[in-house]
Amino acid sequence: MKKLFFLSASLFIILSFLLTGCDKFPFHEEKDKVTTKPMSGQLLADWITLHLKLIRSTTGVGTPGLSRHFAYSSVALYESIVGSNKQYKSLGGQLKGLTTLPASPESKDVCWPASANAALADMLRAFYVNTPGGTARIDSLETAYVQKLSTAGYSQASITAGETYGKEVAQAILEYAKTDGFATVHPPYVPPVGDGLWEKTPPAFAAPAVPYLGSNRTFVEGSITQILPTAPIPFSTDPSSGFYAMVKEVYDASAQLTAEQKTMANFWDDVPNGKYYTGPGHFAAILRQVITDKKLSLLESAVAYAKMGISVNDAFIYCFQVKYKHNLIRPITYIHKYMNQPTWTSTINTPNHPEYPSAHSSLCMAAATALSEALGSHISFTDHTYDDLGFEPRYYKNFEAAAQEAGISRFYGGIHYKASVNAGLLVGKKSAQLVTNRLQFRK
Template sequence: MKRLVISTLIVCMVACTKQDQFTLPQNAKGTGKLLTDWIAVHLRLIKNTTGLSHVAYSRHFAYTSIAFYESLVPGSPGHQSIAGRLQNLNNLPAPQTTQLCWIAAGNSAYASLMRFFYSGNKINLPIIDSLEAAENEQLVNIARYSQAAVTAGNEFGNNLAQAIINWSMQDGSANIHPPYVPPTGDSLWVPTPPAFAVPAAPYWGDNKTIISGSIDNTLAPAPIPFSVQPASPFYNMANDLFAASQNLTTDQKDMAGHWDDSPNGKYVTAFGHWASILSQMITKLDLSLIRSAAIYAGMSIAMNDASISCWKAKYTYNRIRPVSYIRLYLGSPDWTSFITTPAHPEYPAAHSTLSYAAATVLTHYLGNVPFTDHTYDNVGLAPRSYTSFIAAATEAGNSRFYGGIHFLPSIKAGAICGTAVSKNVLVALALRNDD
């Protein structure tokens, strides 16, 4: 395990003097490798986890990224805490000494959040413990931090993580709600094949956002009026999807599979997919640890808050899924979508919402970076290349059309929503563009 997960901290860390070793390393190029190690383990834990709605993972990435960033920022001159800009987050613990290893603090903060979110499956705990121990060992034996500094960093990281965990419990996601009874009507969502499952996360739109006001004025507008009349806009919209499904190209099928992201033991969710893309950028661009952490926090917060806006709209409009409309009104009772239709209403498209939220943040911090996405190389899917983050987000949205689970106007509405939420988040965080 250690061979797979130990970071390669930059050589200059070994040469740091006793005076500067407490401030320099996380600001130096290449030190973002600690975060890529943890993201890799995070994605592995998702594959080991069952029984959660896809959208539930939004919280895992958001709160973990906040804890990670806040554990590093006191030791990063020129960088600022975002705690005061987050809704109801006050009085984070302060380090008890300045003579600590901040990288160790980030290491233990991430580990603590992983134990909190993923300890339900006992096979996850040794994975988390192994990485945390390996990183600590390297900080002492390779980077030449004192054991006392690493231990002090671990203690601070654990304390800060617990404060973030306590705060996370106030967002309403664990509230007990009455059983959800979907409204009925020709235009409204009904359970979809093959599982015909109950609607997923119907109250998610009531959760408290991480940034106050981040979803103000972002609710998707009312969708196209429902109709079963031939030549009506709604009928034509559905017929376009049906026609496309009959002639999918190999590339369109590959696109749909690459962005499936269902948490089914094979894929890593949309949140994990974009964390993987960021991880690849950290390596490609040789980012520092604090810069990597700032981008990670901004992206994860934006995706979390965008998920709340998206789910609020989904259960406001309760729009019928393509598979239900095509079976009922287009004379194809056995038709099914190319990828499995998720168990929640159609409008707006979540993948488009979340992907545009992520891409907007990444573009803000990193610009238009061409890249090849290798997220699913290990499950046999071919990598896919993009000219920019927005190009990737556009494909992520369009993949749901070719997958047969979203109409095109829903994808457009999601893109608008995700972009708007991200812009609100970026303004509120007010981090430097080079953070």
């Protein structure tokens, strides 16, 4: 009798282990019907991992374009699974211009992870079609997840239903993306000329980047008047002026940077040069880590991802409206021309767009504010984003602490005044707050 009880108990434990989902499977199962079970956010974490690899293999696409990829992919993911829980609400009719979305499947036999898998795969295929090896990588991960879903007990019919819906959602979001103004052909931009205005900067002396980005459609209704920081300090070359003091602060700091400050500047460089993931990618990597560490569900991970992606996209647009309104001179130009230091160089390269406000500060604080709202403001983490580049992991007490460091890193890097950093942080926070206040994810 004891042996029979032992065998029964053992079989029960093994069955429970298989149904609850161990590390072998990318999602957590329950004992009820497989098509209605909660889904693990590890699926999103794995797709973020691939997205970051694709960024490293992609050339010719700047940070604004790559942040847009994250934003629309995050919306597609959320819409592909929002029908799995009646307590959540579609973003259709809430996002500006998003009026056409496929109807949620009527059948209850839908594998929602398959829908998410297909939606993310189609979004990345569209965005990285010209990336060497990109399509093969995307196909491989998509196929691997389909196989895992089948192995976990989902029926082929439910997987097919999920895939069909996910692809329909992705196509609708891709059509929506075409109307945001990013692909609009504008006339050549001629920057204004005058004292205190932006000029091309060394070493590349590249043309101004995305000068018309500020005219793109934001995801949520809002006005630049709700986001605008105060105007920058009036330009002056007088050594007793506030402007001169602001520039000299950058110059003096560059001459006495500590090893920690140099590390900070390089850790948050985030330029898409085959090594870094961009600022939006850096925070996506942070979210990936939190998803795994906290074992978040797929739906709560998707909500956080969407809030972050949308907030960063809108913060970028508002930031560049302000940049090209003021066209403020960069530190390196001022130091060369007005401080008689023609050989001075910054720790990291100056981006090819105007100074005020700091775009990196804007997008990082937008991401941090959105993640804080979605997941909590007291989540601490150790950032392993660039372990493979030889950087030591960096600890942060919360998301906003990371964004604050990302902002000040631009000052230590010699490419921004402190006033521009602070203005950027404000733009990012206000942009994210506008997004989270306007969008309703739960009914």
